[in-house]
Amino acid sequence: MNARSISFRLVAWHAGLLTAIFMLLCAVLYLDLRHFLENDLRQSQARRARQIANTLLAHVKQTGEPYVASQTKEWFDPEINGRFIRISRADGTLVYVSGAPKDGSFDPAKVPVFPPAAETEFSRKLKLSSGSTLLIAALNFKSAGNPDYLVEFGALLDPVETMLNHLFLQLALGLPLAVIIITVGGYLLVRRALTPVEQITRAAERITQHNLSGRLPVAQTGDELERLSASLNRMITRLDEAFQNSKRFVADASHDLRTPLTILHGELESFAEDARLDAELRDRAGSMLEEVVHLGKIVEQLFTLSRLDAGEAQTEWTCFDLTGLARTTVEQMNLLAEDKGIAIACDSSGPVPVNGNHVRLKQVIVNLLDNAIKYTPERGAIHLRVLAADGHAVLEVKDTGIGIPPEALPHVFERFYRVDKSRGTNSESAGLGLAIVKAVCTAHGAEVEVQSTVGGGSCFRIRLPLAKN
Amino acid sequence: MRILLVEDEKKVADIIVRGLKAERFAVDACHDGQSGWEAANACNYDLIILDLMLPGLSGMEILEKVRRKNQSVPVLILTARDGMADKVKNFEAGADDYLTKPFAFAELLVRVKALLRRGPVSRASVLRVADLEIDRLSQNVRRAGKRIELTAKEYALLEYLATQPNRVFSRTMIIEHVWDQSFQGLTNIVDVYVRHLREKVDDAFPVKLLRTVRGVGYSLNDGTEA
Numbered sequence: 096m097n098a099r100s101i102s103f104r105l106v107a108w109h110a111g112l113l114t115a116i117f118m119l120l121c122a123v124l125y126l127d128l129r130h131f132l133e134n135d136l137r138q139s140q141a142r143r144a145r146q147i148a149n150t151l152l153a154h155v156k157q158t159g160e161p162y163v164a165s166q167t168k169e170w171f172d173p174e175i176n177g178r179f180i181r182i183s184r185a186d187g188t189l190v191y192v193s194g195a196p197k198d199g200s201f202d203p204a205k206v207p208v209f210p211p212a213a214e215t216e217f218s219r220k221l222k223l224s225s226g227s228t229l230l231i232a233a234l235n236f237k238s239a240g241n242p243d244y245l246v247e248f249g250a251l252l253d254p255v256e257t258m259l260n261h262l263f264l265q266l267a268l269g270l271p272l273a274v275i276i277i278t279v280g281g282y283l284l285v286r287r288a289l290t291p292v293e294q295i296t297r298a299a300e301r302i303t304q305h306n307l308s309g310r311l312p313v314a315q316t317g318d319e320l321e322r323l324s325a326s327l328n329r330m331i332t333r334l335d336e337a338f339q340n341s342k343r344f345v346a347d348a349s350h351d352l353r354t355p356l357t358i359l360h361g362e363l364e365s366f367a368e369d370a371r372l373d374a375e376l377r378d379r380a381g382s383m384l385e386e387v388v389h390l391g392k393i394v395e396q397l398f399t400l401s402r403l404d405a406g407e408a409q410t411e412w413t414c415f416d417l418t419g420l421a422r423t424t425v426e427q428m429n430l431l432a433e434d435k436g437i438a439i440a441c442d443s444s445g446p447v448p449v450n451g452n453h454v455r456l457k458q459v460i461v462n463l464l465d466n467a468i469k470y471t472p473e474r475g476a477i478h479l480r481v482l483a484a485d486g487h488a489v490l491e492v493k494d495t496g497i498g499i500p501p502e503a504l505p506h507v508f509e510r511f512y513r514v515d516k517s518r519g520t521n522s523e524s525a526g527l528g529l530a531i532v533k534a535v536c537t538a539h540g541a542e543v544e545v546q547s548t549v550g551g552g553s554c555f556r557i558r559l560p561l562a563k564n
Numbered sequence: 565m566r567i568l569l570v571e572d573e574k575k576v577a578d579i580i581v582r583g584l585k586a587e588r589f590a591v592d593a594c595h596d597g598q599s600g601w602e603a604a605n606a607c608n609y610d611l612i613i614l615d616l617m618l619p620g621l622s623g624m625e626i627l628e629k630v631r632r633k634n635q636s637v638p639v640l641i642l643t644a645r646d647g648m649a650d651k652v653k654n655f656e657a658g659a660d661d662y663l664t665k666p667f668a669f670a671e672l673l674v675r676v677k678a679l680l681r682r683g684p685v686s687r688a689s690v691l692r693v694a695d696l697e698i699d700r701l702s703q704n705v706r707r708a709g710k711r712i713e714l715t716a717k718e719y720a721l722l723e724y725l726a727t728q729p730n731r732v733f734s735r736t737m738i739i740e741h742v743w744d745q746s747f748q749g750l751t752n753i754v755d756v757y758v759r760h761l762r763e764k765v766d767d768a769f770p771v772k773l774l775r776t777v778r779g780v781g782y783s784l785n786d787g788t789e790a
Contacts, residue, residue, distance in 0.1 A: 457744075
């Protein structure tokens, strides 16, 4: 499972928080119960000590100490009930001490005498050699006209300990089980909640990749996801309309520009080839024809850009070797370079597979090489490199040309931008070649960058994702 | 040979009619979809040239009607739209060829002749233009018996020009035939190749075969025309 996915994080938080809360609850429950049970035992022992004091010792003058001892034994039957009872005088001598309990869990004779204390009632815990704990509540009996006595009433903590141990065991086993149930339940719940999101995502991916005519599924649940997919659908509809409008505009403009160009072209062509006209007239017609052809090219490139803007290069993708494409293109353009005495070197680190529109990516290489040849003086050099680096295919066209001034660098990919305004007048290019390069790259999710020094040459570098095999 | 032209832009129609008549074709022109379909329905034409955007019936509708009636007549589509999807749609609807405006008349003529399977689209294994000999099997080129070494592209260019001697080929046609559409934006590649070809084919000989027609393109002359 992806550690960054929403479902993983939600389940982790959910399980972590609930586990922490559970652990806290268990700890509180355990400690509280322990405190309550001990206290309860202490209270009941103290109550009995008070009973002895109030009913027996209060009348010791009339009844005498032996009566107190025998009554105590009779009432509480400490040996059978596993109780510890001791009544001692202020000087430490005993009035009564219970016998050893029937189960022999402790020996009352060995229970040490309390050190004198100021409070009327107090208690202590005594760790026995058997491992059990004896909880003793003590009462300082002071009464006018009677001697002082210390009444001690004790019971073993064992039943409480046993119960607490049992609870601890249950919690220790139950908690991990609860955590597992929480995690699994949380995962199932989150997955159930996120399934529609997954469906929406998949539908959205299909829509962007192929066409805008598809819509996201809208489940009539009335929840947030229904609203999300409905609003995404409205957005896609607006995009689709904008896209269609732009396509219609291009088609209409294209028709309206091409028809007069066709007429001009046809008429001038007949002039230029008309043997009855004199040579100068034909030459002028030819000159005009050249301009018409040039105009036609600009129109063509503008439509190419519009179509690229409208996503044309995102269709007809194939997987091919960029190195092979670069090599054949260099071969095809070599003569153009040779004509100016420019050498084109082409090197690569082997096949570089990419996914894309073959025709448009070839146009990118052609435009870059054409640009390099155009702006490199005679006997210059052009270096084309194709390589694969960290998941990207890199295509680099480096020349020893005139370079681009730094202030022009950010604009070279803009439409109709010319580095040198005066240079453009007799050039055949319309200043759209690099704009097309940029548009094709954008359509392929590729980056294009340029580095240049005036007089030192320029380097155009394209990075596009490698095809995954 | 009788050709039907359905084109609503009168001036474009005039240019095509004039040019085709000069090539000795009989041409009927219609300027809207309805009359175009009626004409196509009434006569048996050897070729129909159809503009796509027409008042009345669209070019596509005419094409569908024509195909329902007559499977064999070749149809050449003219269009001012050239989306890739359009191209596919036209061929699926039964168009035989496709030409995007603006076009050179020479291009139209080449396509018309190719569709009519007529004229000098030579399939001979040896092409002869004046004293130039092109062996299409071995790709050997000789002039006046002397062997000329050409690169593959130079050969392709020369062979293309030699298929129709004296016919002017536009740069667009040459690029489409010898290179591919990626080179469409660059006029100068054809000029460079023609110059190199000229050095090899013409420079050593008094009679120049390669001719430049300014603004139009290039042709290979067999010496019968000035």
